[in-house]
Amino acid sequence: MLQGYGAAKIIWRISTKAKRCIIRISAKEQAVLVTLPKNFPHTQALAFLHKQAHWITTRLEKLVQTPRFTIGSKISIQDKDYLICHAPDRKGGAWLENECLFVSGDPSFLARRVENFLKQYATKVLAEEIHQMAQTVGLHPTRLDIRDTSSRWGSCSSSGRIMLSWRLVMAPFFVRHYLIAHELSHLQHMNHSLQFWKMVDRLTPHRQQAESWLRHFGAILQAVR
Incomplete structure (x- = not known):
């Protein structure tokens, strides 16, 4: 069910697994997602939504400011800023050169070529980084998949298969x-128990800093395209 929230839309979802009302911003759908437990009173859901109005408005405003894959835009790739430059007469699709991400061909295909380049680049970079950490702690994921996800940055299956979002190459x-570190820790703890978080903290000193960054800028990164 959709309902307007200013210029944005609200998507109401009922989940048998939800134990409370949960609100999040979907960068991909440009919407406010409200997940409710089954039989949750609609009046309470609306009251909770209004209570979070400032939080919602702030994050929706950030989405409006989200950079795009367009000529002249700047994006961060593996901690370095690059300017997206159009080279219509050159060949190669997309490539990094000096401080530019050059894209050849018809400008109507530019955004898609930038995204394809970043997905390929992320596959290489994230594979190297996860291999390096895994080797130091003796953990061995069975497979690494790089995907485009709208609600999570990574996951780990019981078979040891780890998934990471390609957008992390811009983080x-x-x-x-x-x-x-979070997903590797799931290889030993398929939960978020105290033991799991202790392991995460052993693998990385960046937990608090990273979680703070994701709260403030995660939705923006998911919306870049």
Whole structure:
């Protein structure tokens, strides 16, 4: 069910697994997502939504300011800023050169080519970073998948398969380090128990800094395209 919230939309969802009312911002859908437990009173949900009005408005305003994959925009790739430059007569798709991310061909395909380049670049970078940390602690994920996700930055299955968002290649190193430590810790603890968090803190010193960054800028990073 959709309902307007200013210029944005609200998507109401009922979940049998939810134990409380949860509000989050979906950068991909440009919407406020409200997840409710089954039979949760709608009046209480609306009251909770209004109570979070400032938080919602602040994050929606950040989404409006989100940079795009357009000529002249700047994006961060592995902790370095690059200017997106169009080279229509050159070949190669997209590549890094000096302080520019050059993109060839028709400008109508520019955003897609930037995204494809970043996905390939992320596959290489994140694989190297997760391998480095895994080797130092003797953990061995069975597989690494790089995907485009709208609600989570990573996951780890019971079979040892780790997934990370390609967008992390645009996040600071301390964020990548924390999220890799988080998913590697799930190889031993498939929960968020005290033992799990102790292991995360052993693997990375960046937990608090990274979680703070994700709270403030995570939605913006998910919306970049």
